[in-house]
Amino acid sequence: MQEEETLAFAPAGAGAAEDPPAVLRERAAEAGITMNGDAPWDIQVLDARLYRRILTQGSLGLGEA
Numbered sequence: 001m002q003e004e005e006t007l008a009f010a011p012a013g014a015g016a017a018e019d020p021p022a023v024l025r026e027r028a029a030e031a032g033i034t035m036n037g038d039a040p041w042d043i044q045v046l047d048a049r050l051y052r053r054i055l056t057q058g059s060l061g062l063g064e065a
Contacts, residue, residue, distance in 0.1 A: 024051060050065050
């Protein structure tokens with residue numbers, strides 16, 4: 001069985017990966033979320049590979065990551 005690659009989220013205040021692509025920033029902003037933002041509900045991305053996973057696999061990629 002092939003092992004799945006896992007990407008992690010961190011609590012607010014943790015180190016951030018590179019800036020997300022504009023399309024992801026804009027979609028998250030529609031929901032009031034800022035990637036690597038300061039609000040408690042903002043997503044803190046530790047690994048920039050998450051962005052590619054969201055763009056290629058959609059909500060399934062986000063959920064699995």
